[in-house]
Amino acid sequence: MNEFIDVICFNSKDGDIYPLYIIWENGIKYQIDKILQKCPAASLKHGGSGMRYTCLIQNQMRYLFNDNNRWFIDKI
Amino acid sequence: MERVILHCDLNSFYCSVEILYDLKLKNQPVAVCGDVEKRHGIILAKNDVAKKFNIKTTDTVYEALNKCPNLILKQSNLKLYLTYSKKVKAIYQDYSDKIESFGIDEAWLDVSDCLSNYNNAFELAYEIKERIKFELGLTISIGISYNKIFAKLGSDIANKNEIYTINQSDLKTKVFPLPVGSLLYVGKSTEKKLDLFNIRTIGDLATTNREFINKHLGKNGDLIWIFANGLESSSVKKSDETTIIKSVGNSTTATIDITNFEDLKIILMPLCESVASRLKDIDCMANCITISLKNSNFESLSKQITLDYSTDISKDIFKVALQLCRQSTNFSSSIRAVGVKCSKLINTNNYQQTCLFSEYNDKDKKLDVAIDQIRRRFGHYKIGLAITSVNSELGHFSPKDDHTIYPTSYFIGGSK
Numbered sequence: 001m002n003e004f005i006d007v008i009c010f011n012s013k014d015g016d017i018y019p020l021y022i023i024w025e026n027g028i029k030y031q032i033d034k035i036l037q038k039c040p041a042a043s044l045k046h047g048g049s050g051m052r053y054t055c056l057i058q059n060q061m062r063y064l065f066n067d068n069n070r071w072f073i074d075k076i
Numbered sequence: 077m078e079r080v081i082l083h084c085d086l087n088s089f090y091c092s093v094e095i096l097y098d099l100k101l102k103n104q105p106v107a108v109c110g111d112v113e114k115r116h117g118i119i120l121a122k123n124d125v126a127k128k129f130n131i132k133t134t135d136t137v138y139e140a141l142n143k144c145p146n147l148i149l150k151q152s153n154l155k156l157y158l159t160y161s162k163k164v165k166a167i168y169q170d171y172s173d174k175i176e177s178f179g180i181d182e183a184w185l186d187v188s189d190c191l192s193n194y195n196n197a198f199e200l201a202y203e204i205k206e207r208i209k210f211e212l213g214l215t216i217s218i219g220i221s222y223n224k225i226f227a228k229l230g231s232d233i234a235n236k237n238e239i240y241t242i243n244q245s246d247l248k249t250k251v252f253p254l255p256v257g258s259l260l261y262v263g264k265s266t267e268k269k270l271d272l273f274n275i276r277t278i279g280d281l282a283t284t285n286r287e288f289i290n291k292h293l294g295k296n297g298d299l300i301w302i303f304a305n306g307l308e309s310s311s312v313k314k315s316d317e318t319t320i321i322k323s324v325g326n327s328t329t330a331t332i333d334i335t336n337f338e339d340l341k342i343i344l345m346p347l348c349e350s351v352a353s354r355l356k357d358i359d360c361m362a363n364c365i366t367i368s369l370k371n372s373n374f375e376s377l378s379k380q381i382t383l384d385y386s387t388d389i390s391k392d393i394f395k396v397a398l399q400l401c402r403q404s405t406n407f408s409s410s411i412r413a414v415g416v417k418c419s420k421l422i423n424t425n426n427y428q429q430t431c432l433f434s435e436y437n438d439k440d441k442k443l444d445v446a447i448d449q450i451r452r453r454f455g456h457y458k459i460g461l462a463i464t465s466v467n468s469e470l471g472h473f474s475p476k477d478d479h480t481i482y483p484t485s486y487f488i489g490g491s492k
Contacts, residue, residue, distance in 0.1 A: 039211075040211040040212075041210055041211055042096065042209075042210065042211060042212055042213025042214075043213070044099075044213070045099075046099070047095075047096055047097045047098060047099040047213075048096060048097055048213075049096065049163075049211065049212050049213050068159070
């Protein structure tokens with residue numbers, strides 16, 4: 001089963017959700033520098049499916065999933 | 077123009093969703109089962125590894141564990157499966173508005189109108205298959221054909237995550253050699269009957285005289301003859317079309333075997349309340365009440381009565397159902413499962429014909445409506461009849477909320 005993480009998001013007036021920061025297990029807050037892509041997808045590493053955000057975090061590319069309003073990170 | 081119909085069947089649906097959320101299970105024997113403690117412990121779905129151990133859907137958990145002691149059992153999570161079913165249907169809706177569900181994991185799609193964007197139907201089916209795999213992580217088998225029956229046959233033949241096409245010209249080569257039992261609506265008993273006439277393949281059935289089949293198998297025989305010859309032409313129902321509801325029923329397996337009428341009443345009451353509430357939801361009243369009982373030897377019996385009045389009141393339904401139960405059993409063997417069904421429905425549209433000679437009890441209806449309103453706002457268990465609290469183990473269930481999947485019949489699609 002996935003381990004979920006806390007995420008700080010921006011909810012636009014159009015109803016879109018954009019993740020801004022992720023809060024890692026150790027409590028450290030990381031800024032999402034850029035969202036490169038957003039599409040529905042299944043997670044092949046951790047399991048589950050939902051809206052997948054391809055994010056650039058400190059020059060590392062990571063998949064951030066929103067599965068039914070719960071977030072988790074998948075390695076690329 | 078020849079129609080193009082897809083039949084999409086999600087592979088081991090319940091199991092695939094469970095594995096999606098626990099990828100470690102991927103190469104292990106996994107089965108999804110009902111709640112063993114509530115005695116719903118039968119296998120509902122299994123993955124390919126479990127299939128190798130000859131585990132079958134409807135096996136009891138005990139049987140399944142005997143066949144494969146290492147079997148990993150997952151308790152069914154219907155809410156999650158329904159969420160995924162909806163997500164899959166949303167993908168289908170990108171390709172057609174004619175989508176007819178056949179259970180939670182199967183659907184027919186009439187894609188004749190959107191083929192102009194693709195080179196052929198296979199390309200379109202491949203796109204749907206890949207999208208479901210990518211977006212939801214589930215695999216799907218797709219049958220492509222010119223009618224619903226052969227599309228379904230195609231998806232049954234197709235291996236996991238594959239597409240199988242049956243064109244009109246393939247009838248003799250691809251369809252006729254198949255065993256007759258692979259046809260929709262040819263069950264074990266029909267297969268046995270056909271075997272007596274040496275009809276073993278679909279080709280045998282198709283080339284047999286139609287009147288002969290009709291004579292020996294009746295209306296159903298005529299239907300399967302039409303299916304075998306590829307003459308079935310019913311349309312795929314639009315997804316927003318509503319179906320005419322013919323009956324409303326609920327059934328449950330009791331947590332303990334029932335051996336007396338007092339216990340039977342406790343389990344009957346919530347069932348009658350649920351049926352009455354669902355009747356009111358669809359503005360219908362019923363003329364016919366049926367009860368079904370299954371004893372501990374898994375023998376079923378049902379009894380029905382046609383009333384000279386219509387009702388949607390739980391108390392009325394309960395009285396009649398109890399009377400039917402009294403006529404049906406003396407508890408020589410204990411009762412395991414109970415069902416109540418109301419049929420011969422008439423639409424009230426807020427009007428109703430009162431009975432000419434007996435008084436219509438407005439008070440009971442008002443009570444039902446009030447209870448329903450309280451339950452809708454605050455939850456099912458916030459109010460209930462005292463009888464259900466006598467034995468809370470038996471009476472603590474909510475058929476209306478728990479029962480969310482409605483059995484689908486091929487005929488609902490308007491074919492017959």
